Amino acid sequence: QLQLQESGPGLVKPSETLSLTCTVSGYSINRSSYYWAWIRQPPGKGLEWIGSVYYSGSSFYNPSLKSRVTISMDTSRNQISLKLTSMTAADTADTAVYYCARHEHCDNCYSSYFDSWGRGILVTVSS
Amino acid sequence: SSELTQDPAVSVALGQTVTITCQGDSLRSYYVSWYQQKPGQAPRLIIYGKNNRPSGIPDRISGSSSGNTASLTITGAQAEDEADYYCNSRDSSGDHVLFGGGTKLTVL
Numbered sequence: 001q002l003q004l005q006e007s008g009p010g011l012v013k014p015s016e017t018l019s020l021t022c023t024v025s026g027y028s029i030n031r032s033s034y035y036w037a038w039i040r041q042p043p044g045k046g047l048e049w050i051g052s053v054y055y056s057g058s059s060f061y062n063p064s065l066k067s068r069v070t071i072s073m074d075t076s077r078n079q080i081s082l083k084l085t086s087m088t089a090a091d092t093a094d095t096a097v098y099y100c101a102r103h104e105h106c107d108n109c110y111s112s113y114f115d116s117w118g119r120g121i122l123v124t125v126s127s
Numbered sequence: 128s129s130e131l132t133q134d135p136a137v138s139v140a141l142g143q144t145v146t147i148t149c150q151g152d153s154l155r156s157y158y159v160s161w162y163q164q165k166p167g168q169a170p171r172l173i174i175y176g177k178n179n180r181p182s183g184i185p186d187r188i189s190g191s192s193s194g195n196t197a198s199l200t201i202t203g204a205q206a207e208d209e210a211d212y213y214c215n216s217r218d219s220s221g222d223h224v225l226f227g228g229g230t231k232l233t234v235l
Contacts, residue, residue, distance in 0.1 A: 037224075047162075047170065047213055049224040063223060099169055105224070111176050112217045112224050113160035117169040 002026040004100050004118035011124050018084040022100030022118060023077070030055045030075040035103035037114060038071060038082045040096040048093060052103045053080060087125045094125045129218050131159075131227035138233040139204045147199045147230045149214030157217040159197035161190060164211045164229075174199060201232075209234045 008020035022036070029036055035052040042048075051061035053071045061069050070083040080100055087094045098121050101114035131151040139145035149159055158177060162170035172181055174190040187202040197216075201208050214227040 039226075046229045047215075047226040049215075049226060052224070060222065104175075109158075109176070110156065110217075111158035111160065113172060113175040113215065114162075114170075115172050115175070115181065117171070120169055 002102065002116050004102070004116060006098060006100050006118045006121040008098075008121060008123070010122060011126060012087050013127050014087060014089045014125055016087055018082070018087050018094075018098075018123060020082040020098055020100075020121065020123070022080040022082075024079065024102075027102075028075075029073060029078050029080065033104075033106075035105050036071075036073065036080045037101045037103040038080075039099045039101055039114065039117075040093065041099070041120070042093045042096040045093070048096075050082065050084070050098075052105060089125045089127065092125070095123065097122050129223075129225065131214055131216060131225045133212075133214060133227040133230045135228070136231045136233065138235055139201070140235050141206065142203055144200065144202045145204055145232065147201075147212050147232065149197045149199075149216075149227045150195055151216065151225065151227075152195055153216055153219045153221075153225065154192060154195050154197050156219065157221065159190070159192060159214050159216045161199045162213045162215065163208075164213065165209075170213060204232075204234050206234050208232060 003025045037052040038050040051071045053059040068085045100118045102116040105112040161174040164170040178190045213229045
Protein backbone atom coordinates (compact mmCIF):
# COMPACT_ATOMS: atom_id res chain seq x y z
CA GLN A 1 0.00 0.00 0.00
CA LEU A 2 1.41 3.34 -1.07
CA GLN A 3 2.19 5.74 1.76
CA LEU A 4 3.87 9.11 1.75
CA GLN A 5 5.34 10.81 4.83
CA GLU A 6 6.64 14.36 4.95
CA SER A 7 9.37 15.33 7.37
CA GLY A 8 11.45 18.38 8.18
CA PRO A 9 11.53 21.44 10.41
CA GLY A 10 8.27 22.90 11.62
CA LEU A 11 9.81 26.33 12.01
CA VAL A 12 12.11 28.28 9.74
CA LYS A 13 13.43 31.81 10.05
CA PRO A 14 12.80 34.52 7.45
CA SER A 15 15.31 34.47 4.60
CA GLU A 16 16.29 30.86 5.35
CA THR A 17 15.91 27.88 3.03
CA LEU A 18 13.22 25.31 3.76
CA SER A 19 14.24 21.69 3.25
CA LEU A 20 11.60 18.96 3.39
CA THR A 21 11.72 15.25 2.65
CA CYS A 22 8.95 12.93 1.54
CA THR A 23 9.55 9.24 2.22
CA VAL A 24 7.57 6.91 0.00
CA SER A 25 6.75 3.36 1.01
CA GLY A 26 4.88 0.67 -0.87
CA TYR A 27 5.98 1.94 -4.29
CA SER A 28 9.32 2.49 -5.96
CA ILE A 29 9.66 6.09 -7.09
CA ASN A 30 12.04 5.18 -9.89
CA ARG A 31 9.32 3.33 -11.73
CA SER A 32 8.03 5.22 -14.72
CA SER A 33 4.50 6.58 -15.16
CA TYR A 34 4.31 8.97 -12.24
CA TYR A 35 5.66 12.29 -11.19
CA TRP A 36 6.07 13.17 -7.53
CA ALA A 37 4.84 16.56 -6.38
CA TRP A 38 4.86 19.10 -3.61
CA ILE A 39 1.74 21.12 -2.86
CA ARG A 40 1.17 23.62 -0.09
CA GLN A 41 -1.80 25.11 1.73
CA PRO A 42 -1.61 28.21 3.94
CA PRO A 43 -3.80 27.96 7.04
CA GLY A 44 -7.44 28.47 6.10
CA LYS A 45 -6.63 28.92 2.41
CA GLY A 46 -6.53 26.91 -0.78
CA LEU A 47 -4.06 24.55 -2.41
CA GLU A 48 -1.05 25.68 -4.43
CA TRP A 49 1.00 23.35 -6.60
CA ILE A 50 4.73 23.95 -6.05
CA GLY A 51 6.29 21.57 -8.54
CA SER A 52 6.84 17.99 -9.63
CA VAL A 53 9.71 15.67 -10.46
CA TYR A 54 9.76 12.61 -12.73
CA TYR A 55 11.63 9.37 -12.11
CA SER A 56 14.15 10.44 -14.74
CA GLY A 57 14.96 13.51 -12.65
CA SER A 58 13.27 16.03 -14.90
CA SER A 59 11.15 18.55 -13.07
CA PHE A 60 8.74 21.38 -13.63
CA TYR A 61 7.61 24.11 -11.31
CA ASN A 62 4.91 26.66 -10.60
CA PRO A 63 6.08 29.76 -12.51
CA SER A 64 5.40 31.94 -9.48
CA LEU A 65 7.86 29.91 -7.37
CA LYS A 66 10.30 28.66 -9.99
CA SER A 67 13.15 30.97 -9.00
CA ARG A 68 13.08 29.68 -5.42
CA VAL A 69 12.29 25.96 -5.78
CA THR A 70 14.26 22.79 -6.31
CA ILE A 71 12.61 19.36 -6.20
CA SER A 72 14.78 16.28 -6.47
CA MET A 73 14.72 12.53 -5.89
CA ASP A 74 16.90 10.09 -3.96
CA THR A 75 15.94 6.76 -5.48
CA SER A 76 18.22 4.80 -3.15
CA ARG A 77 16.18 6.02 -0.20
CA ASN A 78 12.87 6.28 -2.09
CA GLN A 79 12.58 9.92 -1.11
CA ILE A 80 11.60 13.19 -2.74
CA SER A 81 12.98 16.44 -1.43
CA LEU A 82 11.89 20.06 -1.60
CA LYS A 83 14.09 23.09 -1.18
CA LEU A 84 12.47 26.51 -1.07
CA THR A 85 14.80 29.47 -0.65
CA SER A 86 14.23 32.93 0.80
CA MET A 87 11.32 32.01 3.07
CA THR A 88 9.30 35.00 4.18
CA ALA A 89 7.28 35.62 7.32
CA ALA A 90 3.58 36.08 7.95
CA ASP A 91 1.09 37.33 5.34
CA THR A 92 2.66 35.16 2.69
CA ALA A 93 1.96 31.63 1.53
CA ASP A 94 5.27 30.33 2.81
CA THR A 95 3.69 29.54 6.18
CA ALA A 96 1.65 26.56 5.14
CA VAL A 97 1.03 22.86 5.36
CA TYR A 98 3.30 21.23 2.80
CA TYR A 99 2.09 18.02 1.17
CA CYS A 100 3.84 15.55 -1.06
CA ALA A 101 1.75 13.57 -3.51
CA ARG A 102 1.97 11.11 -6.36
CA HIS A 103 1.23 12.98 -9.58
CA GLU A 104 -0.24 11.56 -12.76
CA HIS A 105 0.74 14.03 -15.50
CA CYS A 106 0.97 12.38 -18.88
CA ASP A 107 1.45 14.08 -22.21
CA ASN A 108 -1.35 12.29 -24.01
CA CYS A 109 -4.02 11.94 -21.33
CA TYR A 110 -5.05 15.59 -21.10
CA SER A 111 -5.22 15.48 -17.34
CA SER A 112 -3.05 16.10 -14.31
CA TYR A 113 -4.05 14.82 -10.91
CA PHE A 114 -2.72 13.76 -7.53
CA ASP A 115 -3.90 10.33 -6.49
CA SER A 116 -2.10 9.74 -3.20
CA TRP A 117 -1.16 12.32 -0.59
CA GLY A 118 0.91 12.44 2.55
CA ARG A 119 -0.61 13.82 5.73
CA GLY A 120 1.30 17.07 5.37
CA ILE A 121 3.67 19.00 7.57
CA LEU A 122 3.00 22.47 8.94
CA VAL A 123 5.86 24.88 8.36
CA THR A 124 5.82 28.25 10.08
CA VAL A 125 8.07 31.10 9.07
CA SER A 126 8.97 33.21 12.06
CA SER A 127 11.98 34.79 13.70
CA SER B 128 -5.64 31.30 -18.80
CA SER B 129 -3.97 30.73 -15.44
CA GLU B 130 -7.02 30.49 -13.22
CA LEU B 131 -9.67 28.06 -12.11
CA THR B 132 -12.64 29.74 -10.45
CA GLN B 133 -14.93 28.15 -7.85
CA ASP B 134 -17.76 29.54 -5.76
CA PRO B 135 -16.45 29.97 -2.20
CA ALA B 136 -19.41 28.31 -0.52
CA VAL B 137 -22.40 26.15 -1.38
CA SER B 138 -25.04 24.56 0.82
CA VAL B 139 -27.38 21.62 0.32
CA ALA B 140 -30.16 20.06 2.33
CA LEU B 141 -29.56 16.56 3.60
CA GLY B 142 -30.52 14.04 0.93
CA GLN B 143 -30.70 16.56 -1.88
CA THR B 144 -28.47 17.00 -4.92
CA VAL B 145 -25.77 19.65 -5.16
CA THR B 146 -23.50 20.77 -7.97
CA ILE B 147 -20.15 22.49 -7.46
CA THR B 148 -18.62 24.20 -10.47
CA CYS B 149 -15.14 25.08 -11.65
CA GLN B 150 -14.52 27.52 -14.50
CA GLY B 151 -11.42 28.14 -16.56
CA ASP B 152 -10.34 28.51 -20.15
CA SER B 153 -8.00 25.53 -19.89
CA LEU B 154 -10.97 23.28 -19.19
CA ARG B 155 -11.84 23.46 -22.87
CA SER B 156 -8.72 21.38 -23.51
CA TYR B 157 -7.98 19.41 -20.35
CA TYR B 158 -9.86 17.22 -17.91
CA VAL B 159 -10.52 18.45 -14.41
CA SER B 160 -9.93 16.49 -11.23
CA TRP B 161 -11.75 16.96 -7.96
CA TYR B 162 -10.63 16.59 -4.35
CA GLN B 163 -12.46 16.43 -1.06
CA GLN B 164 -10.78 17.82 2.03
CA LYS B 165 -12.11 17.54 5.56
CA PRO B 166 -10.73 19.60 8.46
CA GLY B 167 -7.27 18.50 9.53
CA GLN B 168 -6.94 16.00 6.70
CA ALA B 169 -5.10 15.87 3.41
CA PRO B 170 -7.13 16.25 0.23
CA ARG B 171 -8.50 13.06 -1.28
CA LEU B 172 -8.93 12.52 -5.01
CA ILE B 173 -12.57 11.81 -5.83
CA ILE B 174 -12.87 12.39 -9.60
CA TYR B 175 -10.23 12.30 -12.34
CA GLY B 176 -10.03 12.06 -16.09
CA LYS B 177 -13.32 11.60 -17.87
CA ASN B 178 -15.52 11.11 -14.78
CA ASN B 179 -13.45 8.34 -13.21
CA ARG B 180 -13.72 7.56 -9.50
CA PRO B 181 -10.90 6.02 -7.47
CA SER B 182 -11.69 2.90 -5.54
CA GLY B 183 -13.94 3.57 -2.57
CA ILE B 184 -15.61 6.70 -3.93
CA PRO B 185 -19.39 6.16 -4.12
CA ASP B 186 -21.18 6.48 -7.43
CA ARG B 187 -23.42 9.20 -6.07
CA ILE B 188 -20.41 11.45 -6.71
CA SER B 189 -19.92 12.25 -10.39
CA GLY B 190 -18.25 14.76 -12.66
CA SER B 191 -19.04 16.37 -15.97
CA SER B 192 -17.75 19.13 -18.18
CA SER B 193 -19.02 21.47 -20.86
CA GLY B 194 -17.01 24.18 -22.52
CA ASN B 195 -15.01 26.06 -19.90
CA THR B 196 -17.01 24.74 -16.94
CA ALA B 197 -16.60 21.50 -15.03
CA SER B 198 -19.11 20.29 -12.48
CA LEU B 199 -19.01 17.98 -9.51
CA THR B 200 -22.40 16.56 -8.57
CA ILE B 201 -23.25 14.88 -5.30
CA THR B 202 -26.57 13.07 -5.35
CA GLY B 203 -28.31 12.43 -2.05
CA ALA B 204 -25.95 14.53 0.03
CA GLN B 205 -24.92 13.04 3.35
CA ALA B 206 -23.55 14.71 6.45
CA GLU B 207 -20.19 13.09 5.67
CA ASP B 208 -20.04 15.07 2.41
CA GLU B 209 -19.57 18.32 4.30
CA ALA B 210 -16.07 19.36 3.32
CA ASP B 211 -14.00 21.65 1.10
CA TYR B 212 -13.88 20.67 -2.55
CA TYR B 213 -11.08 21.66 -4.92
CA CYS B 214 -10.79 21.32 -8.66
CA ASN B 215 -7.50 21.02 -10.49
CA SER B 216 -6.32 20.85 -14.08
CA ARG B 217 -3.54 22.03 -16.33
CA ASP B 218 -3.14 25.60 -17.44
CA SER B 219 -3.83 26.52 -21.05
CA SER B 220 -0.26 25.76 -22.10
CA GLY B 221 -0.56 22.30 -20.57
CA ASP B 222 2.79 22.75 -18.89
CA HIS B 223 1.69 23.69 -15.39
CA VAL B 224 -0.86 22.71 -12.80
CA LEU B 225 -3.69 24.81 -11.40
CA PHE B 226 -6.00 24.48 -8.43
CA GLY B 227 -9.30 26.25 -7.99
CA GLY B 228 -9.78 28.32 -4.86
CA GLY B 229 -12.03 25.72 -3.28
CA THR B 230 -15.72 25.46 -2.39
CA LYS B 231 -16.91 24.90 1.15
CA LEU B 232 -19.92 22.59 1.09
CA THR B 233 -22.33 22.76 4.00
CA VAL B 234 -24.94 20.02 4.44
CA LEU B 235 -27.98 21.43 6.22
